[in-house]
Amino acid sequence: MICCLNPNCTRPENPDSGKVCLSCGTLLIQQLRGRYRPVKVIGRGGFGRTYLATDTDRLNTYCVVKQFAPQTQGTKSFNKAVQLFEQEALRLNELGEHPQIPTLLAYFEHEQYLYLVQQMVEGRTLYQEVQKTGPYNESAIRALLNDLLPVLQFIHEQGVIHRDITPTNVIRRKVDSKPVLIDFGVAKQFSETILYEPGTRIGTEGFAPIEQLRSGQAYPSSDLYSLGATCLHLITGCKPESLYNPLEGRWMWREKLQQIGRSCHPELGNLLDRLVKDLVSERFQSAGEVVAELRRIPSLEGAVPGWVSQGSASSRLPSGGSLPLGKERKISIPPMPTTKPPKMSVPSLSQPRLTKPPGSLSGLSGPGRSGLVSGTKGTGWQCVRELTGHSSWVTAVDFNPKTPTLVSGSLDDTLKIWNLQSGQVFYSLEGHARGVNEVKVSAGGQVLASCGDDDVVKVWNLAEGALLYVLKGHLRDVTSIAIGAKGFLLASGSEDMTIKLWKLDKGSLLKTLTGSSGMVKTVAMTSDEGTLVSGGLDNKVRVWEVGTARQVRVLSGHMNTVNQVAISRDNRLLASASKDRTIRLWSLRSGSLIHTLSDHTQEVNGVAIAADNRTLVSGSSDGTLKVWDTQTGQLKYTLTGHTNSVLGVAFHPNGRVIASASADKTIRVWRWAG
Template identity: 65%
Template sequence: MICCLNPNCNQPNNPDTAETCGACGTRLTKRLRGRYCPIRLIGKGGFGRTYLAVDTDRLNTTCVIKQFAPQTQGTKSFSKAVKLFEQEALRLNELGEHPQIPSLLAYFEHSQYLYLVQQAIEGHTLYQELQKRGAYSEADISRLLLDILPVLQFIHDHGVIHRDITPTNVIRRKVDDKPVLIDFGVAKQFRDTILYEPGTRIGTEGYAPIEQLRSGQAYPSSDLYSLGATCLHLLTGTKPELLYSPLEGRWLWQAALEQADRSINPLLGELLERLVKDMVSERYQSAKAALADLNRLESTRGTVPGWVSQNSRDSLFEQLDPDSQPLSSARSPQAQVPPTVPPQVSGPASGSPPRRSPASNSSPRGSGPPTTTPQSGARSSGGRSSAGPQSPSSGA
């Protein structure tokens, strides 16, 4: 089987002997760069398509090819697109040093399209896992957070914000059961610059915080929000857009658990609530701070029964350790953005927005960076269904 690389082709699959696509008539490219053979379409979107491929130079080892179709006009614009693409590819190559991020194998331009080749991850997405086995237990959620928060700390320290963490963008790797974070934001970076119309929303509704959906702004705490929404989906089995009440301005995930006659440790409940705060300044400002609280939770597991109140004034973490203060930021020397300057819309950054006095938990849903007065208002209750990609899978 050979796949047509025309991003507008509706039936890209063709027999190996075909020279042109039977559906659109495009001349088929059987080997990109003389070695990568696209064999199956596994994903598509406004930026281009994702293909499963084999690398003929590596004994037909499977890999993933991500194709980007820049919407540019003129040679100068395309040259700028290629330059941005190369910069992002180099950054992804650095991220690929982490064992829970797919390795970047190659990047190149071919016939006015841009391509990334990445390691294929054999396994299944968390969404597929949820569909197969049902809602996660409290222990499952804690384990997932313990495994994923260090990955987020790593990418934020490298100046990258993922901006689309969902159950479909985390793969449970078959060989060791570790979660692998996929689908990094080269295309999202492009949307912020010259390749897409201004105002394009970034992220998946239901999982993305309001600052992303309204203005395209994103911070490390934006990724933490998306991780929290992902955990609520996995914990309850209900999509996050159905767990939030725009009229009441609060999350209803605890009621969903009560209906199922379930409960969780109140410390974990408070941690999840803080991850999905509407106000940027009220969330964890770094994965390191969230991980520190999670480790304290794990050390006291089973000692604090009952429910956590959404309107509780006293932090259970502070009761446990009065001297503990959440960290406002966590970054390595590689981070390039000062902590007092929030990342710009034009690309991912590791800087954390400055904190300020938190508002009441019962305040209306707000948005915007913490350096301005957040706007109140309810989040849209609509959302997009997540569909698990076929395995093996990966993403740029």
């Protein structure tokens, strides 16, 4: 089956072999952008249609194609519709990395129509659930709150308000029963000016708070109101407008609940009441406040208590790693310290044996708490340090190759430099205006680079704790950086789909590499600084020639986003970690696939290769690290102890120590004790 893309066609479905629509005579588009094949109309509206399509680049997996094809142009309503359509694409691009928000796959124009392609979410809406199985019980309401509040925390932390949370805009995903938040067409950025004139109605009647319906103004508490109204609909089976008495100015949902022979725990009822207060000041101000209140309510039979995840591992972000909301962000470039950090001894940098994983850094001894290792033999890897001090997710770690120190970056906007021997913080660097995504230390140990959601790369004098350069040029979040072994070149990858090469000693831009079809999530560079590797949202691994800025090879095989790439020290092996829960090992020289490593139960966020070129470590949202033999592809050890996603991993240059960064706000240091 192939679908006609003429929005006025009355019978758009055509046989696969068709070249021209049998109904309207329009030429059939076999593949939009040479990739997306429309097969069925699944929705219609005043400004176009929504199609079910197959993605030929992803083994014909299903996706959703939204077409913007208004009947009239130049009107105020048309301009508003264009704005909302483009805004949905922008928001999905910013937020689609969250597993409970559909991923934006593409946004483009074709024959004067706009198209938005996004991940297909198979399942029923919450509205359909109630229609089919009847109202929720209180346990189901509490479970829903536990699943959706972290999603709201995430989007609010990114500065976005959804503004249309309703039972029809939440889909219960069939594969794991997790609620997925859809339809960001009217979402609003905190910092934007009001786009809607007074009197414009934004949101859905009954679910939108009064400030949205009157003037289009919205706050995080506005989304919480809509979530509360959604819960009232789900627990009673009635529309919210029928549950409110305007003469008395109060909600009547408890009375309705009694009529259908149900009850609600008083404290949970009070929480729902506060969510739907008319006055913004009387509501919860952040999703984090609701979470805290929910934790205090006694556990309900059959409910999911607190933030504890239940059942099998899923693709969503694990519980317990909430982002701090309402935190004031400020740029604070630290002054030069009055005293330099203490001098530190240099650990042994001897090469490890190829026959077994290597020993330890001096000063690291004894297993840390909750450091469990399963493996094939011996004591294997042991957790010898648990470093605490960050107030939010720790996203990245890197060792200083010259001193026993470790650098970490976090979504609390700071970098910390740790003494590995004592486990204490030497000092913190505050300079990023938003969360830090990656940190890298130069081979000489003197220069530190960091990048973040504030669209910049910062270069620091690591010994002095002083800021050297701020590298500006990316238009969106900078997600990844790499420093060449010679110390002259720095590469940065960004959500703006570009890679930039910088002269590290001057802080100047050399060239920009374009050609990625999605946001760039990760970059890595060979030791000779001649080859660059990148990966990202388009599921591809791309190999670039640095001198010419030419793309020389594209490696396909991953079924989802490539989160990180790593290159072995001998420049022969390339590893790519993916949201599809696998690590792929490639020959960098030929581009051929060597092994596919698959044992993680959730997406793989980080990967690193030891100096022996034989040992690889991966970190995953399932909370574990896994150590692999790159030669055989065999899993050797599983390291457990983190209570949330492992977001980054690093090997010490001697190959005998691993560091892992986690959404549980800690860093763990692991030593080979074989």
